[in-house]
Amino acid sequence: MSSNGHRGQAAVVISGISVGLATITVLLRLWTRYFIVRCLGIEDYCIILALICAIGLTICIGIQAEYGMGEHIWTLTPNDISNSLKAFWASLMVYYLSLGLTKSSIILQYLRVFTTRRFQIACWLVMAVVVAYTVWTIFGSIFACVPVRAFWTREPAKCINQFAMWFTNAAINILTDFAIIILPMPVIRSLNLARRQKQALMGIFAVGGFVCIVSILRLQSLVAISNSEDPTYDNPPAATWSSVETNVGIICSCLPCLRPLLTKCFPSIFPSSFQRSADSAAACGRRAYNPDSKAQSIPPSPADSKFSSASTIRVVTVVEMHMEGSEEDQPDRNNGWTEEQCTSSTERDR
Structure with missing residues (x-):
């Protein structure tokens, strides 16, 4: 293998490490959701499918490297070129499908966390854009050339302008990433919480900003290809x-x-009181706002009226566990919620 070929091997190694970390994270999530929170939602199944696609992308990258990715095309045999470009063509589909499923998983989690009417409408609108974008990118990648085989045979054909298509797709991808990050912020700001709690909760949802950074960095590589x-x-x-x-x-x-897993494994670092009630609510993965609660309830502020006229807002248990301080900070939190209240709110939701 020439020194150029190491560029392809480096791509395989980095892809393998990143998908390995993603696999570990998904397994930890599933363990938390199934054994601790005791509630697997549709968003969890979406992320499983997204991971399968990410693994498929890594396999495609490995096949490309096996057939000469990283080498100059004129040094390869026609069979190697064809096989490498076939794997490249297949990688586009699993890449876009993985992105779409991941975004859908996050939006579905939003829909389970916040139930204000306008917020839900906004979520479904963004979901519609994500689904339409995913369908377009997959079909656009499949039929980038007509006949399709021209993508890897390099025979004369009618092909989409790849520069225009890929950069349009990348722009929409980044815009939807930002939309997903921004979506919950107005609702969180309207909650009657201490500033530290609001900032912590916003930080949880803003973690997706790392994806935006990576998406922007990827743009430079698209120019070359x-x-x-x-x-x-x-x-x-x-x-x-x-x-x-x-x-x-x-x-x-x-x-x-x-967070529930961290709280269970490292209680001294991630303290969590109010365990009985939290475990009860975890059976369905969410908790309802209780107007009689003094310590733990989250009543909507007047600013929330612009999102919904509803008088309640439900916050998923795992998110509220992020918001909880130490037992000394909130000694009366058990007065706000009881196991029976959580159970009854679950039955009403159903």
Whole structure:
């Protein structure tokens, strides 16, 4: 293997490490949701599918490297070129599908956390954009050339301007990332919480900002590959950033769900009182606002009226566990919630 070939191997190694970290994070999330919170939601199944696609992307990158990714195209045999470009073509589908499933998982989690009417409408609108974008990018990638085989045979064909298509897709991808980050912020600001609690809660939802950074960094690699005459040589940076982007997205979507696990494993570092009530509410994965609660309830402020006329807002248990301080800070929190209240709110939700 020439020194150029190491560029392809580096892409495989980085992709393998990132997907390994994503796999560990998803497994921890599933353990938390199934054994501690005791509630697997549709968003958890979406993230499982997103991880499967991310693993598929890593496999595609490995196949590309096996057939010459990182080498100059004129040094490869026609069979190697064809196989490498086939894997590249397949990688586009699993890449876009993984992104779409990850975004959908986050939005579905929002819908379970906050039930104000206008916020839910906004979530469904963003979800519609994400679904439409995902469908378009997958079909656009499949039929980038007509006939389809021209993508890897390099025969004369009618092909979409890849520079325009990929950068349009990247722009929409970044915009939807920002929209997903911004969505819950107005609702969180309207909650009657201490500033420290609001900042902590905003930080939880803003973790996705790392994905935006990676998406922006990926743009530079697209310039080289979009209209390249030497795609096998120019592809490793784009392949690397694409894999890192999908896996960082999966990891960021899982991090807010891990607090119950951290609390269970490291109670001295992540203290959590009010365990009985939290465990009861965890059976359905959410808790309802109780107007009689003095210490733990979260009544909507007047500013929240612009989002909904509803008098309640439900906050998912795992998110509220992030908001909880130490037992000394809030000694009366058990007065706000009881196991029976949580159970009755669950039955009303059903």
